[in-house]
Structure formats: C-alpha cells, structure tokens
Amino acid sequence: MFQRVxxxxxxxxxxxxxxxxxxxxxxxxxxxxxxIRHYSLEQGNHPQNAGLPRHAPAWKLSEQPxxxxxxxxxxxxxxxxxxxxxxxxxxxxLELFRLHHQDKRELGDDETFVDxxxxxxxxxxxxxxxxxxxxxxxxxxxxxxxxxxxxxxxGTPTFVLPSGDAAYFRFTQLTTEPELxxxxxELFTAVLENGAHIETIRRPxx
Amino acid sequence: MFQRVxxxxxxxxxxxxxxxxxxxxxxxxxxxxxxIRHYSLEQGNHPQNAGLPRHAPAWKLSEQPxxxxxxxxxxxxxxxxxxxxxxxxxxxxLELFRLHHQDKRELGDDETFVDxxxxxxxxxxxxxxxxxxxxxxxxxxxxxxxxxxxxxxxGTPTFVLPSGDAAYFRFTQLTTEPELxxxxxELFTAVLENGAHIETIRRPxx
Numbered sequence: 001m002f003q004r005v006x007x008x009x010x011x012x013x014x015x016x017x018x019x020x021x022x023x024x025x026x027x028x029x030x031x032x033x034x035x036i037r038h039y040s041l042e043q044g045n046h047p048q049n050a051g052l053p054r055h056a057p058a059w060k061l062s063e064q065p066x067x068x069x070x071x072x073x074x075x076x077x078x079x080x081x082x083x084x085x086x087x088x089x090x091x092x093x094l095e096l097f098r099l100h101h102q103d104k105r106e107l108g109d110d111e112t113f114v115d116x117x118x119x120x121x122x123x124x125x126x127x128x129x130x131x132x133x134x135x136x137x138x139x140x141x142x143x144x145x146x147x148x149x150x151x152x153x154x155g156t157p158t159f160v161l162p163s164g165d166a167a168y169f170r171f172t173q174l175t176t177e178p179e180l181x182x183x184x185x186e187l188f189t190a191v192l193e194n195g196a197h198i199e200t201i202r203r204p205x206x
Numbered sequence: 207m208f209q210r211v212x213x214x215x216x217x218x219x220x221x222x223x224x225x226x227x228x229x230x231x232x233x234x235x236x237x238x239x240x241x242i243r244h245y246s247l248e249q250g251n252h253p254q255n256a257g258l259p260r261h262a263p264a265w266k267l268s269e270q271p272x273x274x275x276x277x278x279x280x281x282x283x284x285x286x287x288x289x290x291x292x293x294x295x296x297x298x299x300l301e302l303f304r305l306h307h308q309d310k311r312e313l314g315d316d317e318t319f320v321d322x323x324x325x326x327x328x329x330x331x332x333x334x335x336x337x338x339x340x341x342x343x344x345x346x347x348x349x350x351x352x353x354x355x356x357x358x359x360x361g362t363p364t365f366v367l368p369s370g371d372a373a374y375f376r377f378t379q380l381t382t383e384p385e386l387x388x389x390x391x392e393l394f395t396a397v398l399e400n401g402a403h404i405e406t407i408r409r410p411x412x
Contacts, residue, residue: 152410167409171402184402191397191407196377196390201397202406203373204358 002033003162008148009093010041010156011074011107015170017097019157024094025181035086036093038075038141039148039156055149062142073108074100076137077116079144080130084122091120165192208239209368214354215299216247216362217280217313221376223303225363230300231387241292242299244281244347245354245362261355268348279314280306281350282343283322286336290328297326371398 007023009016020036027034040061043049048059061072074096081092095116099105105112117127131137151158151166160166167188175184191198213229215222226242233240246267249255254265267278280302287298301322305311311318323333337343357364357372366372373394381390397404 150412152412154408154410158410165409167407169404170406171400171404173402175402180401184400184404187393187396187400187404188407190393192409194377194390194393195386196379196381198375198377198390198393198407200376200406200408201373201394201404202360202408203371203398204360204364206356206358 002031004035005032005162006035006037006160008037008039008151008153008156008158008160009078010039010071011078011093011096011100012041012071013156014101015172016156017101018171018174019159019169020090020094020097021174021176022181022184023157023159024090025176025178026185029178029182030185034090036078036082036089037147038078038144039153039158040071040075040145041156042069042071043145044154053149054152054154055146057145057149060142060145062138062145070107072141075141075144076134077113077127077131079137079140080127080133081117081120081122082140083130084126088120088122092116092122095119159188161189161192163193165189167192208237210241211238211368212241212243212366214243214245214357214359214362214364214366215284216245216277217284217299217302217306218247218277219362220307221378222362223307224377224380225365225375226296226300226303227380227382228387228390229363229365230296231382231384232391235384235388236391240296242284242288242295243353244284244350245359245364246277246281246351247362248275248277249351250360259355260358260360261352263351263355266348266351268344268351276313278347281347282340283319283333283337285343285346286333286339287323287326287328288346289336290332294326294328298322298328301325365394367395367398369399371395373398 007020009020023034043057043061046059049057052058064072066073078093082089099112099116100107117124155168158166158168169188175181213226215226229240249263249267252265255263258264267275270278272279284299288295305318305322306313323330361374364372364374375394381387
C-alpha cells in the first residue's frame with residue numbers, strides 16, 4: 001500500500017530541487033506515493049503580502065502578467081506537464097529543476113521547457129497545447145497556492161507526510177545515493193514523529 | 207572525557223526551559239559538560255536592531271535601565287549564580303525557569319531569585335552580594351550577548367555541540383524521562399551531523 005507524500009515546490013529554489021531529488025530516490029524504496037504541489041516564494045515574500053495571513057494574500061502570483069514574474073511561467077508549465085499524469089509530472093519537475101539549477105538554463109524559456117519535456121519523455125505537442133490553455137493552468141496554480149496558504153507553508157521544499165505532519169526541510173548537499181537518501185529521509189520523518197513535538201531545528205548563520 | 211555543550215538561554219522563553227531540562231537529563235548519561243550562555247530575545251527582536259547584523263546591535267540589553275526590561279534582572283541574577291560555579295549555575299537556571307514557567311512566578315523579583323537560590327542550594331548571602339555588583343554582572347552579560355551575536359544566534363535554546371555544529375531547537379513537550387530524553391537528544395545531534403548538512407527543519411504554522 002503506497003503512502004501519500006505531498007511536496008510543495010518552487011522551481012526558483014535550490015533547496016526544493018534537492019528535496020525533490022531526495023524524495024524521488026526514496027519513494028520507490030519506501031513505497032511513497034509522491035505528489036507535487038506548488039508554493040511561490042515571490043508571492044510569499046512579496047511586500048504587498050507583508051503582515052497578511054498566509055491564507056489571505058493581497059498579491060497573488062496566479063493573477064500577475066507573465067513578464068512580471070521570474071517563476072510564473074515555470075509553474076504554469078508544471079501544471080501543463082501534470083496533465084500527463086503524476087509520474088510524468090514528477091519527471092518533468094526533476095528535469096526542469098536540473099536544467100535550471102545544474103545547467104544554469106533560464107527557468108521560464110520555451111527552450112528550457114522543451115528540453116525538460118524531452119528528457120522526461122512527455123508528449124511535446126500535448127504539453128504545448130496544455131501550456132497554451134493559460135487560464136486553466138492559472139486556475140490550477142491559484143488553487144495550489146491557496147492550499148499552501150491554508151497549510152501555512154512559508155518555504156520550499158515543504159513535505160506533508162502520511163501522518164499529516166508537515167515541515168520545511170532545507171539541506172545543502174545533494175543526497176541521491178539510495179542508502180544515504182533513505183537515512184536522511186528517515187531522520188527527517190523521525191524528527192516530525194518524535195513525541196516531544198519538535199517544531200524547529202535551525203542552524204544560526206553568522 | 208566530558209564534551210562541552212553550550213546552551214544559549216533566555217529565561218523568558220519556555221522552549222529554552224524545556225531545552226535546558228532536556229540537556230540537564232542527558233548530560234550525565236552522555237558525559238556532556240553543559241555550560242550556560244545567554245541570548246536576549248528582547249535585544250534580538252528590538253525595533254532599533256531591525257535590519258542590523260546580529261553582531262552589531264544598536265540597542266544593547268546590558269546597557270538598559272533595570273526597570274525598562276522584562277528579562278534584564280533575570281540575566282544579571284543568572285550571572286550572580288554563575289559566580290558559585292558551573293554546577294550551581296545550572297541548578298539555579300533550572301529552578302528559575304521552573305519558578306517562572308511552571309509556577310508562574312514573576313521573573314525579575316527578588317523573591318523569585320531567593321526561592322531559586324534556596325531550591326538550587328546556593329549560598330544566598332554570596333548570591334545577593336554578587337547581584338549587587340551590578341556593573342560586573344552587566345559586563346559579563348554584555349560579553350555573552352556579543353558572543354551570541356558573533357555566532358548568529360536568533361532564538362533560544364540554541365545548542366553548540368562539541369563538533370562546533372550549532373542549532374536552535376524548539377519542541378513543545380517537556381521530555382525528562384531519561385530514555386526518551388536521550389533519544390530526543392540523539393535525534394537532534396544526528397540532524398546536525400548528517401552529511402546532507404541539514405540547515406532547517408521547521409513545521410508550518412496555520
């Protein structure tokens with residue numbers, strides 16, 4: 001029986017990239033059913049949303065013009081990929097992260113999307129058609145960002161475990177060797193499941 | 207061979223109280239040499255320090271008048287207790303935390319200090335004399351807060367491990383049963399020592 005794990009991502013974020021690589025490696029080993037949702041750093045940190053509750057932002061990314069945002073097109077592309085199923089969506093997300101954070105490609109360019117689609121083995125024609133259905137993709141994105149707001153997500157990656165426990169999980173070293181990855185994941189879940197109800201572990205920065 | 211663990215505390219903070227209770231239980235079991243330092247939430251969150259680097263505050267608690275602060279007298283009392291040795295200091299800190307957070311006593315009152323001194327088995331006369339040497343205690347406090355600033359401490363409790371790894375550690379359930387306490391401590395240290403270099407695990411708040 002697979003157990004649902006939801007991960008909130010922003011393609012801008014290198015920690016979200018590492019988090020998804022980790023989850024992608026451990027999911028088959030631990031029988032996790034991994035599902036992607038989106039959280040927007042641009043929206044979360046926007047000056048017009050300062051002081052407002054996370055579930056009631058004044059500035060909503062999904063309603064902004066495409067050219068005003070570094071991340072909006074990537075989110076819409078992610079929702080276009082999602083139309084081809086959960087597994088295709090995951091592979092696309094990983095490839096888009098790698099293209100941007102490893103290969104330093106522009107996040108919002110059509111060329112980058114086309115390469116991600118190709119590497120992930122998606123149907124390009126269908127992807128482009130779904131990306132052109134911009135209003136539908138914006139509605140889906142808006143729904144994701146609302147869900148993230150309800151949950152109080154403040155950064156990426158944030159994982160929601162089958163238990164309902166959720167946390168932001170930030171680490172700096174890419175960890176994809178299967179045994180190390182499982183150890184790291186189990187350490188993370190042990191923190192969330194400990195009876196002391198750990199809320200935060202965070203290193204100071206000098 | 208004992209291994210030095212430093213904990214940065216603010217008596218105002220219930221998480222610092224639980225953190226010290228935890229460390230106090232595990233220290234003898236794990237041969238830790240536990241040492242108290244101070245970090246001030248009032249100073250860290252003061253509007254006059256907003257935007258300034260933590261090591262260069264404009265508003266310094268150790269230079270404020272006694273009556274303007276909720277925590278200053280408790281810090282000075284802590285430094286007075288410290289004159290009676292590290293073990294006495296630890297016991298005093300624990301008792302002061304318990305009086306304030308369990309018994310809801312006023313933090314900065316002489317009566318509360320006298321009860322903490324008595325419960326912790328310190329020499330009261332010496333304690334009062336050391337507390338009256340206010341300028342010396344302020345200098346010591348100022349030095350602690352400078353060290354905390356250099357380290358980038360932003361909240362309490364923050365623990366510094368023998369490895370040099372440091373982190374804020376916030377949990378809500380008091381954990382003093384010896385086996386559970388050791389499990390919790392080892393989980394915390396495993397997070398800091400993992401090769402992925404975990405920087406943050408933090409639950410969202412709705």
